[in-house]
Amino acid sequence: MLASVVIACYKHEAYIEECLETVYRQNFPDVELIIVDDHSPDKSFEIAQRVLKKRSFAKRFASCSLLKNPLNLGAPGTWNRALSLAKGDMIFLLNSDDAFSKDRIRIFASQYEREKLFFGFSAVEPIDERGRPITTYQFPTSLRYAIDRGRITGSPLSWIFLDSQVAASSGNFVLSRELLRKIGLLSDLKYCHDWEFALRAVTVVEPKYVELDRYMYRLHSTNSFRSLSKVAERETRACMSSYCTNAIAQRPINRACLSPINFGDAFYSFIKLHPNFSYWLKQLYAPYHPDHRTVDWNEWTMPLKWR
Template structure:
């Protein structure tokens, strides 16, 4: 099995070498590396080029590709260019300022087992600018809480993605090539392209969570989420619309995905208790309600009383 690691690089000259080294040190043998630099104004590309030109580095990989966009195209275009070049059966995203644990690819490869449709992510460990673990930050705890809550309640893990992007980052995604063919590339969003992508993925397959493996997520002053928070509200609406179109307006392939077609009246009972999804359905499901039909029960579903 061939594993592809795709990296979208932008303005991370201080971190890109460490990022690439963690791919080099993977215990899994057959890896293809694809790095696309989004016309970084710093020396990110030059640092990556210097490392990939080393014979000892490039020989470790089945293939090693480093390209630079002719101009700054944005994160989603850079990810999509990298994905279009990936040939592996299993594709690993990796942010250029983050890092992999040494067994990450091997662990996911053992979970994958040649499944046609696969979507996974792991636990996240925040690190600082020097690569040291941050034990005081709350966001890993909140992500684990969301996952643990799904386990305790017995609800599918895909439902937790309706609250937030519980994988924390695009770089934490692992998916099969076949799933990528089915759901398509990342959408043109600056802040929420990863969440929208995940919401499309969960309508097709239930996500896998690997607790034993860590994705090292670096927190620093130039994190994209800090600079793009002003567009979060409008892009959240785009994510809502995407999910509704893929899970509500048609039958989802993933039969555990939260949808009126999958769960009938239980869907409405659930969303009344779910603030995020209640809002989604009020704003975006309303146009479909008059024509919606529950296929399994062969009867019309009853829209909830929104008053």
């Protein structure tokens, strides 16, 4: 099996070499490496170019590609250019300031390489600017808690994505090339493009979760989630609208994802377990909610029925 590692790089000259070294050290043999630099104003591209020119580095991979956007396209455009070049059966995304554990590819490949439609992620370990673990940061703990809480209530993993992006980062995504063909590339959202992509993915296939910390998520002063959080409210609405289109307005391929077409009237009880999704559903799909009273008929509307 060929595994493709795709890296979207932007202004990470301090971290890109370490990032690439963690891909080099993977204990899985057949790896394709694709790096797309988003016209970084620093030396990110030059450092990546220098690393790839090392004879031992290039020989380790089935193939290596390094491209630079002629102008800044933003994260979604850069990811999409990298993904469009991937030839592997299983695709691993990686942010240029983050890192892989040395067995990340092997773990996913050994468990899921035979699955034609696959979407998964692992637990994350936060690291600081020097690559040291951060034990005081609560973000990974809150993600694990959300996943554990869902398991206790018996909720499928796809339901948990309705509350938040529990994979933490687009760099934590692992997917089959066949799934990418089916759901398409990332949408043009500045902040929530990874969450919207995940919500499309879970309407097709139930996600898988590796409980081991196999993705190292770096926290530093220029993290994009810190600088773009002001647009989150608007883009959250776009994410929920996308999910409604793919899971509520039509029959979803994943029969476990939360949809009135999958669960009938019980759907309206299940959504109460997910307050964020319940709120957005009322905003976007009020005519299909039992608490909605139409202005014209002054009577309760009926929920969506099976098609």
